[in-house]
Amino acid sequence: MARTHWKTKAPEKSSRDQSVRQQIEPKRDEICKLLIKEGLLSEEQLQYGQRVLSKLSTPRPLLSVLEELKYISSSQVGETLQANPVAIPLGALLVELGYLSEADIKAALASQEEKKSSRLGEILVDLHLIGEDELLQILSFQLGFPYLDPTLEEIDPEFFGRAPLALYQENDFIPLRRQEKGVLIVFADPLNIEQLNTSKKFFGHEIVQGIGRRSMIQETLLRLETDSAKMADRTAVVEPDDNAVINTVNDILLASIKEGASDIHIQPTKDQLRVRFRQDGVLMNYRNYPLEVAPAISSRLKIMAGADIAERRRHQDGRIFFEHQGHKLDFRVSIYSTIFGEKIVMRLLGSQSELLKVEDLGLSPMMLQRFSEETLQAPSGVIMVTGPTGSGKTSTLYSAVNYLNNDSTSIITAEDPVEYVIDGVAQCSINPKIGLSFEETLKHIVRQDPDIIVIGEIRDKFSAEMAIEAALTGHKVLTTFHTEDSTGALVRLLNMDIEAFLVASTVVSVLAQRLVRRICPKCAEDHHLNLNEIRQLGFHPNQVPSLLFKRGQGCRYCRFSGYKGRAAVHELLIPDQMVKDAVIARKTSHEIREICIKSTGLVTLLEDGIYKAIRGVTSYQEIIRQLPRLERPRHPDEISRLQGEF
Ligand SMILES: [Zn+2]
Structure with a gap:
């Protein structure tokens, strides 16, 4: 512009x-x-x-x-x-x-x-x-407010009901739901102190501010106003055991497989029941149904998932094992009570993609060499794969397990739940409903004489301690951890009150990752970045005056999205002595990160993204959308050198 x-x-x-x-x-x-x-x-x-x-x-x-x-x-x-x-x-x-x-x-x-x-x-x-858009981008990226689209967000009725609708309309904000750090509220202008103070009167001082388009916020409020009345007295007119309902549900489940979806979203809206599939990480509309069938479809899915069919106002979860026309499917189901009715999200387990070889994870030459030789082949220690939900960390974990799997090695897992079955590995699916808890399983695991222990996810102090203890007793421990970047994992362990010297002496490596959409090969064209885009990536335009990426024009093959499939972007941290010293000295996260970059050859997520964009894998937009920009990237030539290309 x-x-x-x-x-x-x-x-x-x-x-x-x-x-x-x-x-x-x-x-x-x-x-x-x-x-x-x-x-x-x-x-x-x-x-x-x-x-x-x-x-x-x-x-x-x-x-x-x-x-x-x-x-x-x-x-x-x-x-x-x-x-x-x-x-x-x-x-x-x-x-x-x-x-x-x-x-x-x-x-x-x-x-x-x-x-x-x-x-x-x-x-x-x-x-x-x-x-x-630019204004939102500045506020979101410069000030760190997450960008939220309220029309697509789940709105927790409990919070929404705390203040009158007119107040939201006047002040341009909507409360969404509770998060770890407070109530997530989307504001049109998060810098407006009066509106922030107004929100605090109703939601307390612990507020997580997000930013959204004013038009979207107002539109959502308008819809909530007209619909909440209607929703109140709606009754089911179709029974869940009706043949038509059973067929509809089966059709949706089978279609999701055919389309290669990873998740199914079934969501009641103003006048329709909207069904969407997540494909390549992005939600795509599949089909809309009349709103009248929503309660029946939801009841049918609840029966299949083993959830309580009479309960409509509480959140529930369950699992569907579904066999139909030769397909064996396994879905994890989440039922979320919204003010429009129940939103059901199903995650397809086990078949998101084939089990990838470590060589096919998309690691740069240097990262691949270091990940396999210095990390996976290390005799003992904790190996972590980190990233937010949907970053592909579980797939990478499985690739690593598969890489290490052979006749002379005993591998045992505790997962919640098992998503891929790997031959020869003793995999256990956690199931608290029958008393098979994470704690209980981890206590038994070490008695099984394993060489390698896989802990699906470090989610609290207990599992972190178990991982570290196992590493101290000579085991190789593979696990995932929900952190933004590689150094964040070290800092989070410290914040969990794990002894600093234990963190320093057991963590062998942290591989942070994100998934970005891959540019469609049939419609890729050159994209010469303008100065503003170069600046947005964090380069000084006088150092990097021009940069050539690719982008997809959109064609029939990619459903006019410009993208086809996904690729991973990585950041591999292998702590050296300087990093270990910094951890023991409990330096700040910023300082530890700086040391990692200077002393260990760490290439940041942003730098790996730029490296891959220059090679035509992904686009400028995807980098901006997906990758944290914590520090300025180094010159592209320097990045290539660090990645093992000369
Ligand atoms: Zn295309």
Whole structure:
């Protein structure tokens, strides 16, 4: 999108400029003050930066000058703003970060005064000074607010019912559900302190802020208003044992296999029952059914899953083993009670894809060599695969198990649940309903004389201790862990109160990963990144003036999505002595990460993504959408060298 950048503007010195400057200037000091408060910047550095700025013939944001002087990094600015989320108003922030010029803000402020509106963001979008998507992207990426689409999110009726609908409509926010750190609320303008305070009155001080489009929030509220009344007195008109219902459910299950889906989402909406499949990590519409059949379909699935059919207001789970026309299927079922009725999500187990060989995981040459030789062939220790849900970590774990599986090795597992069956491996599926708990299983595992122990997931202090204890007694332990990146795993273990020297002496490696969509081979075209895109990746355009990626135009073969299949992006950490020392010294996560990058040859998720995008595997959009951008990537040539390509 065409936009005028601050730095390309010629200096203007009218008296009106001065008054605008006064409105922005004090806030500029504010950001620097915060950086000083956080100990990231010194007074001297600030003064030097201001002197440099005063000598420049073209005005530009002070922050970019400080960045160029290497006093601060954009990620530090992001972290500081995240730690002080409502200290800086939107307009000043955008100018400060270099997205808007002084002239832009002047026009917006004039228009704001004229309209007597408090919504600067809306005005900026109306005036085409910035795109709505771009604005959301800045707020989401610079400030770390997760981007949420409320129309697709599950809204927990318990929280939604706490405040009147009109209050949500007036303040542009919707509470979604409880998360570990508080109630997740999607705001149209998360920087608006009044709206934040209003939300706190109803949901307490522990709030996780997300950001969403204002139009989506209002649309969702409107729908909730009209539908909640209707939902209240809806009764089932179709019985679950009706042949038509049984056939419909069977059709959906079989179609999901045919389409290669990993999950099925069955969700009642305003006027239809929507059925979607997750394919290549993205939800695609499969078919809509009349809303009248929703209760019957839901009852039928509950019977199949062994859930309580009479219970409609509580969340439930279950499992479906389904054999039909020669297909054997295994689904894990989650039933979630929404204000529109029950949303049912089924995860297909065991057949997401074939068991991949370690060589086919998509590791770069250097990572593949180090993962197999230094990690998997290590005599003992904990080997972790980390990532968020849906990052493919379980598949990688199974590949590793398969790699190590042979006649002379005893492998035993505790999984929740077993997703792939591997010949010759003693696999156990946890089942708390019959008293087969994780704790109980792990206690018995070591008595089975194993060489290799596979713990499906480290999910609490107990399982972390079991993994470490087993490693200390000479076992090789393979497990997954839910963390954002590789170094996060070390830090999380420390935060679980595991002794630092135990973490340092047992963790052999951490492989962090994400899945990105693979560009469709039939419609790929060149994508020359523009300067803004190069900057978004974290490069300085004067170091990396041009970058050639690929992107999919969309064709029949890829259903016009531009993508076909998925590829993994990795970050492999093999702690060396310096990293172990840093862990024992309990350095901060930021410091440990820096040491890993400098001393162990660690290539970050972002860098591996860029490496793969340059090779045409995935796109710029996928990198931006999926990969954490914690620090600036190194030069692409340097990344290639680290990845083992010369
Ligand atoms: Zn295509």
